[in-house]
Amino acid sequence: MAAVGRIVRAMKAFTYRSRLSLDDLALVERPDPVPGPHEVVIRVDAVSLNYRDVAIARGVYGGLTVPLVPASDAAGEVIAIGPGASRFEIGARVCPAYVPDWIDGPVNEIVAQRRLGGPSPGVLAEKIVVHEGALVRAPKGWSAIEAATLPIAGVSAWQALVVDAGVRPGDCVAVTGTGGAAVFLVQIALAAGAQPIVIGRDARKLARIAAIGARTVDSTIHAEWDERVRAMTHGRGVDIFVDGIGGDGLERAVRATRVGGTVCLFGFVAGTRPSLDLVATIRRSITLRATSGGSRASFEALVRAIEIREMRPIVDRVFPFEEAPAALAYLAESSPFGKVVIG
Structure with a gap:
C-alpha cells in the first residue's frame, strides 16, 4: 500500500548545520519523509555509533559537506511503503545498509560512492526514507538496540x-x-x-x-x-x-x-x-x-550466521535520542567495550 503523500507532522533529526563539529550538531525539525517508487519509510528505533562518526565530527574524514545528518547504523520498523516496493511489509524490522548501492560481489568505484552518514544523509533522525534494495531484515529475536550495531561494525x-x-x-x-x-x-x-x-x-x-x-x-x-x-x-x-x-x-x-x-x-x-x-x-x-563496509549479500549472510550460532552483540552504553551529541563525545573521549548506541 502506498503511503499518503501529506505531511502528518514534523519529525526530528540531528544535523551539522554550517560545519562538521560537535558544537554545531543541532536537533532540528523536518517534514515527515514520503516514500517514492521502491522506497520505504523507517521509524528509527536505535542508532549505533562508529569511530568514523567521530572522525567526521572532528572534520578529519575529508570530502564531506554540510548540512549533513550523521551516523550510518540504525535499526527500525517499516511504517510506510512507496509505489512498487515489495521486499518488505509494514511492520518489518530492518537495518539500512551502510553502502546502499553495494548489493553483491566485489566493491567498485560506482557502488562505493554513496555511504550513509556522509556523503549521503545519515540515520540520526526519527524517520528515514530508504530504497527497499538497501535494506536487510534484522536478526530474529534481536532488539533494535542490538540490531543497530550491525551495519558497519x-x-x-x-x-x-x-x-x-x-x-x-x-x-x-x-x-x-x-x-x-x-x-x-x-x-x-x-x-x-x-x-x-x-x-x-x-x-x-x-x-x-x-x-x-x-x-x-x-x-x-x-x-x-x-x-x-x-x-x-x-x-x-x-x-x-x-x-x-x-x-x-x-x-x-x-x-x-x-x-x-x-x-x-x-x-x-x-x-x-x-x-x-x-x-x-x-x-x-x-x-x-x-575493508570498509560490506555488500548487502554479506549483511544477509551475517544475519543468517547470527541466527544459526545464536550470537549476541555487546553494547557498552545506551544514550537517549536527545543526548546524541553526548553519545558522540563519550565515544570520542573513552574506550568503550562494545558498541555505543542511541535509542
Missing part, C-alpha cells in the same frame, strides 16, 4: 574475515582493540572455527574478551607485542591480522603475520599515516587488504 568484520580473507577452521586470527568491531571480529572468528588473539591495553577489557573465547596480549606488559603473538603461534605467526588501530602498529602487524598471510586494514584510531617496512612485507609475501 558487524558487516565490516564479516566482510574482512569471511569474504576478503577467507577465514577457515583452524586459522589463527589477531585483532587489535576491544571496541565494537573487535568484539564482532572475535565472535565471527570463533563461529568460523578459528582461534582469535586480541591485542589491547586495558586488562579489564581483555579479561572480558577472554571470557568470550579469545586469547589476549596486554601491550602494556608486552611492548613488543608482535613477538608475543609469534611466540603464541609457535613462531609461525597468525594467518590473518585485522588491524583496527592504524598508526605505527601496522609494521608490527606484518611481523606478527605468517609468511603468505593476510593483513586487513580495518580502522585508523591511532592515525592515518602508518609506517611500513616494504622489504619485510614483500619478503613475507603478506597480502594487504583494506
Whole structure:
C-alpha cells in the first residue's frame, strides 16, 4: 500500500548545520519523509555509533559537506511503503545498509560512492526514507538496540574475515582493540572455527574478551607485542591480522603475520599515516587488504550466521535520542567495550 503523500507532522533529526563539529550538531525539525517508487519509510528505533562518526565530527574524514545528518547504523520498523516496493511489509524490522548501492560481489568505484552518514544523509533522525534494495531484515529475536550495531561494525568484520580473507577452521586470527568491531571480529572468528588473539591495553577489557573465547596480549606488559603473538603461534605467526588501530602498529602487524598471510586494514584510531617496512612485507609475501563496509549479500549472510550460532552483540552504553551529541563525545573521549548506541 502506498503511503499518503501529506505531511502528518514534523519529525526530528540531528544535523551539522554550517560545519562538521560537535558544537554545531543541532536537533532540528523536518517534514515527515514520503516514500517514492521502491522506497520505504523507517521509524528509527536505535542508532549505533562508529569511530568514523567521530572522525567526521572532528572534520578529519575529508570530502564531506554540510548540512549533513550523521551516523550510518540504525535499526527500525517499516511504517510506510512507496509505489512498487515489495521486499518488505509494514511492520518489518530492518537495518539500512551502510553502502546502499553495494548489493553483491566485489566493491567498485560506482557502488562505493554513496555511504550513509556522509556523503549521503545519515540515520540520526526519527524517520528515514530508504530504497527497499538497501535494506536487510534484522536478526530474529534481536532488539533494535542490538540490531543497530550491525551495519558497519558487524558487516565490516564479516566482510574482512569471511569474504576478503577467507577465514577457515583452524586459522589463527589477531585483532587489535576491544571496541565494537573487535568484539564482532572475535565472535565471527570463533563461529568460523578459528582461534582469535586480541591485542589491547586495558586488562579489564581483555579479561572480558577472554571470557568470550579469545586469547589476549596486554601491550602494556608486552611492548613488543608482535613477538608475543609469534611466540603464541609457535613462531609461525597468525594467518590473518585485522588491524583496527592504524598508526605505527601496522609494521608490527606484518611481523606478527605468517609468511603468505593476510593483513586487513580495518580502522585508523591511532592515525592515518602508518609506517611500513616494504622489504619485510614483500619478503613475507603478506597480502594487504583494506575493508570498509560490506555488500548487502554479506549483511544477509551475517544475519543468517547470527541466527544459526545464536550470537549476541555487546553494547557498552545506551544514550537517549536527545543526548546524541553526548553519545558522540563519550565515544570520542573513552574506550568503550562494545558498541555505543542511541535509542
